[in-house]
Amino acid sequence: MANIRDIAKAANVSVTTVSRVLNDHPYVSEEKRRAVLETMKVLKYNKNLNAVTLSKGKTQIIGVVLPYIHQPFFSLVLNGIARRASEEGKTIMLFQTNYEEEKEREALEKLKGKQLDGLIFCSRALSQADIQMYGQHGPVVLCEESEHMNCVYMNHYESIVTGVRHLRRRGYERIGLTLNRNSGRNTNERVRALKDSGFHDEDIFYGALNMEDGEEIARELLLLGNDGPDALIITNDTVAAGIYNEFRRRGKKIPDDLALLSYDNQHIAQSLEISSVQLPLLEMGEAAYSLLSIPKHKKIELPFTLIQREST
Amino acid sequence: MANIRDIAKAANVSVTTVSRVLNDHPYVSEEKRRAVLETMKVLKYNKNLNAVTLSKGKTQIIGVVLPYIHQPFFSLVLNGIARRASEEGKTIMLFQTNYEEEKEREALEKLKGKQLDGLIFCSRALSQADIQMYGQHGPVVLCEESEHMNCVYMNHYESIVTGVRHLRRRGYERIGLTLNRNSGRNTNERVRALKDSGFHDEDIFYGALNMEDGEEIARELLLLGNDGPDALIITNDTVAAGIYNEFRRRGKKIPDDLALLSYDNQHIAQSLEISSVQLPLLEMGEAAYSLLSIPKHKKIELPFTLIQREST
DNA sequence: TTGTAAGCGTTATCAT
DNA sequence: ATGATAACGCTTACAA
DSSP states (O other): OOOHHHHHHHHTSOHHHHHHHHTTOSSOOHHHHHHHHHHHHHTTOOOOHHHHHHHHSOOOEEEEEESOTTSHHHHHHHHHHHHHHHHTTOEEEEEEOTTOHHHHHHHHHHHHTTSOSEEEESSOSSOHHHHHGGGGGSOEEESSOOSSSEEEEEOHHHHHHHHHHHHHHTTOOOEEEEOSOSOSHHHHHHHHHHHHTTOOGGGEEOOOOSHHHHHHHHHHHHHHGGGSOSEEEESOHHHHHHHHHHHHHTTOOTTTTOEEEEESOOHHHHHHTOEEEEOOHHHHHHHHHHHTTOOSOOEEEEOOEEEOOTTO | OOOHHHHHHHHTSOHHHHHHHHTTOSSOOHHHHHHHHHHHHHTTOOOOHHHHHHHHSOOOEEEEEESOTTSHHHHHHHHHHHHHHHHTTOEEEEEEOTTOHHHHHHHHHHHHTTSOSEEEESSOSSOHHHHHGGGGGSOEEESSOOSSSEEEEEOHHHHHHHHHHHHHHTTOOOEEEEOSOSOSHHHHHHHHHHHHTTOOGGGEEOOOOSHHHHHHHHHHHHHHGGGSOSEEEESOHHHHHHHHHHHHHTTOOTTTTOEEEEESOOHHHHHTTOEEEEOOHHHHHHHHHHHTTOOSOOEEEEOOEEEOOTTO
């Protein structure tokens, strides 16, 4: 592997000149430029990007932390980030964490080790305080409200309040909630909003992330019969689809037997006519990316829209 | 920013000793180890990972090239890759190309520049020959059949033949096909299989990738009336869902008015009872990752399964 | 067990 | 315009 010095020697110029040619700097005669280019070809020269990185102190790599790649929510946010990053010639390093703190730490350590120019958390398991500690090593953005770090988020409390109001107007009286985790800021906000609206813990179902989880919850609800909620606000469309499917299989009707309101408004909600809270996820990703280069604390709240369909 | 030399000086040891402490090497007295660790804390030392990279000549980064992150097909393959990579302490650099050759080239150039230890193409716009040229700079794996590069793929020709046989058995006589692109190895194989089965160009619909595309194609088909195919093999479940939705909206019935057989067997196919060809996508990703470290040419063909539902 | 010094391959500063 | 030379910060023979 020929390096810049080999080229310099072979072409009878200095390394500086070779570097100049490499970077299209001015102040290099056409004659030498051609000579350098020629010997590069002869010696099959390849620029070593790691050396550039070390010398410049920047990698042009942005880290993105998310729990699950294949969830529509996260893959759309990621998409938004990737789009902006690509426009600016940055690349994305992906950290799929499955909500394991250790995996999140790996990403933070790469920021600390200068392998990343910035880091975006689409969701997190570590505490905000833990994450904030790494802020001194480079820009960190959260897709969740934060008082100390740059962040882009939607108002989860308000979204639940809006959902409850919508359901009440449609005549539903006992409203339940499904959630993925039993901690996390967004989760807590949703729970708080539900309780403030006068509903109870017993109608909150945790561990609701996939279609199978939805089917499972549906079976629980069917056992409860009239002793359960008559409407459910659901983690995401996929879980809602699971509930929908299981109810249909058992000969139950949506929304007569159970009203469904889910989050994300993905294709499947559209197809099954499930009401859903739509978030501008691509925009969230794009905003997160932009926030990386804003030095002072900035929060961006994104609006949501409730799309009503047959399920409510 | 204190570096390894500063630490050495302050702790009264050599840089080698510091490096040894850093890497948990044996042969360093407990006394010095503690001294080093202590001064590291005092001087707030952070290891610079780029320097490590340059020195070692390996980055532990694997590049993944795919056209669209948010498509279930690709996000599942990516998931499989990420899982294996994470197990081995490698990280993923993501290249969302939107099938732009230039973007694919960026990834290849990073391999050439030693910023990547390997590269996986989940799909491609560049020719195999173009990609193969970069094989000299590091391992490259394709998720598509190739005679020269390591690859994991499914037999697209056979999948169409199987689909056609299935549809014929169910009584359908004129079978059409939807595709995303009008080139690409997988696409070509599908077209070839359809033609070999006795069907024609006129029933092939291109540009079918999203739900909206499906709706559009559905409208075209509705205009054709009885002058179109009575069954369709479809790019993916999302497109199929689009067709399904549009037909339902117009009061048409699936499969009476049109039989649908799609690819990928994602949630939405399950929910809408659409027959679908299932591929082991996670396994495909995992296999692709493993193939990176196999020096001699190896091909892995993955099986597919036709899941029959109400749409056929 | 410890240290010296030569890489790794660039970029950047400062003369000339 | 061109070049010497010092960073960048770590790893790793090789020597002691």
